[in-house]
Amino acid sequence: MNLLANINPVTRIIALMVLTTPLLLSVDVMSAAIALAATIIMAPFAGVTWKMLLKRGWPLFLMAPVAALSMALYGRPEGKEYFSFLLIHVTDNSLALAAAIGLRVLAIGLPVVVLIAKIDPTDLGDGLAQLLKLPERFVIGAVAGSRLMTLFREDWYSMSRARRARGIADQGRIKHFFTMTFGLLVLSLRRGSKLATAMEARGFGGTQGRTWARESTVGIRDAVLIVVCAAISASAIFIAIQTGFFKFLGT
Structure with a gap:
């Protein structure tokens, strides 16, 4: 229930x-x-x-x-x-x-x-923008960022397997952790830049009022x-x- x-x-x-x-x-x-x-x-x-x-x-x-x-x-x-x-x-x-x-x-x-x-x-973003009238650009950016959060674990596993395949994964745990964290940071910045460019190209940064696919009531x-x-x-x-x-x- x-x-x-x-x-x-x-x-x-x-x-x-x-x-x-x-x-x-x-x-x-x-x-x-x-x-x-x-x-x-x-x-x-x-x-x-x-x-x-x-x-x-x-x-x-x-x-x-x-x-x-x-x-x-x-x-x-x-x-x-x-x-x-x-x-x-x-x-x-x-x-x-x-x-x-x-x-x-x-x-x-x-x-x-x-x-x-x-x-x-997505539902939360719709509600924040439509009901609370928060800035649309901020809300959409936050929703996109939260969606990408779910990719962190997959990126970590992928990087770990790639390093092991190259024979550079066998090292101290502390060094391994900081190396993986730095690599994940670089990967996240690249993905964020691509996402920002794609969103700008689709008009998410426009000054005019936008429409919504789902109405929040x-x-x-x-x-x-x-x-x-x-x-x-x-x-x-x-x-x-x-x-x-x-x-x-x-x-």
């Missing part, structure tokens, strides 16, 4: 901002836990299984404990102190901040995996998504305030 299949990519980005921005107002466990739980529960309905969420969000699951540990060791010391050494003070407040920061990293990061997954770059489902995300973030903040967990950022 993928309820986001026909949702405009621009709507997804706006919904992501509506969901995550209010979470930046407070550093508390309650609001982050509610938003995180809602994200995990709603992920399958967005076409992202829990296995996919774990696989794609693994950097966040590594970053969250690191952020929590640093806050536990160096957070503002308040309340009962459990351990101290030089600048390290583990107290009630630092542990509470550690839990809040760890959950908040996941609560803000995982919605990106859920809402931005499977967005087609929004509908009721787009509005529902934004309302649902707003309800989740508002509920998280409201419950945090009512339960006394809300702690405005900077206080």
Whole structure:
């Protein structure tokens, strides 16, 4: 089931901002836990299984404990102190901040995996140019660049096989990595120059308004998504305030 299949990519980005921005107002466990739980529960309905969420969000699951540990060791010391050494003070407040920061990293990061997954770059470019009225030249260039990103791995494998065929691949790993990276950079610059020339020849750099092959539209489902995300973030903040967990950022 993928309820986001026909949702405009621009709507997804706006919904992501509506969901995550209010979470930046407070550093508390309650609001982050509610938003995180809602994200995990709603992920399958967005076409992202829990296995996919774990696989794609693994950097966040590594970053969250690191952020929590640093806050536990160096957070503002308040309340009962459990351990101290030089600048390290583990107290009630630092542990509470550690839990809040760890959950908040996941609560803000995982919605990106859920809402931005499977967005087609062309559809996104159409939405940015037609709905948000961003400069067409910039949008088309960005879409073309994102399309070329998928070629990096193929270029790397091709260069690796070519070097091995010439008998120059057997060398130190570090030297091999930097040599391959430089070769990939040169190849990318050449391909970018050819693409820019081809796009200019086809009139992509013109000053007149252009037409679009596919019209980017929004509908009721787009509005529902934004309302649902707003309800989740508002509920998280409201419950945090009512339960006394809300702690405005900077206080």
